Amino acid sequence: IHRDEATPHLSAFVVPLTQDKRLSAKEFIGSRDKMRADQTTYAACVVDLGLERGIEGSKATHQTIQQHYAAVERGVQPLVAITPKAVEPRVLRKGLFSSDVETPEAVAERLTKRINERYAGTIARASTALQERRRAKEMQDTANSLRKRLEALQEPFKGLSKAQMAEVLQV
Known part of the structure; x- marks a missing residue:
């Protein structure tokens, strides 16, 4: 409605x-x-x-609502889990009386690097998908424009018999 x-x-x-x-x-x-x-x-x-x-003429296939939401759920599951142990500063150098451990900044940098490495492929695919979506939209717009032009060009010939069409084509 x-x-x-x-x-x-x-x-x-x-x-x-x-x-x-x-x-x-x-x-x-x-x-x-x-x-x-x-x-x-x-x-x-x-x-x-x-x-x-x-x-x-699209070859698209129907996707059920259940299939759609299952795909969405798969997409939101965490791919990287940050555990409490991962947040703990690592020992960089152990000496007899002292040891050097990571600073909070170094921990943040290590975790950021790991997450970026894990998501690099996903980010690249998302960027490619965005470009492909834009390109598909442009192609669809082009196809629609050409279809309208073709229909406008065919309009004067609608209703002609085969003989009349043959005569027009000879001219």
Whole structure:
């Protein structure tokens, strides 16, 4: 239900059961091309609500909510555990009557170095993922722009018969 406008309204896609009790949008709508066009038309109608059409022909697979939250949980588990023993200053040099131990600054530097080493790969992957996400967005925007240009160029030729199209192509 959309409640963000003056009049709340509902948008829905109906997919009836087939004779053999299967869900089949294809049997209701017609062909894959008609279903694709229907999705595109629907996306155009809700674009002002901030919704975007998915990538046409995408090979993306559905991820369940449980799979999503399991991945999130795996991502927040601590990879580095700082134990009380790790925080204790280490003996740097042991002498007969005295010994040199790490200063608090040296302990902090040692732990910081260890944590940075452990997370270096994760930070690099996150940086790469961010760049790839930006690039994917740019590519999607480019594809959308080219699709709109193509549709505009095809518009004058809609409704022409094969003979008329052949005549246009000869010119």
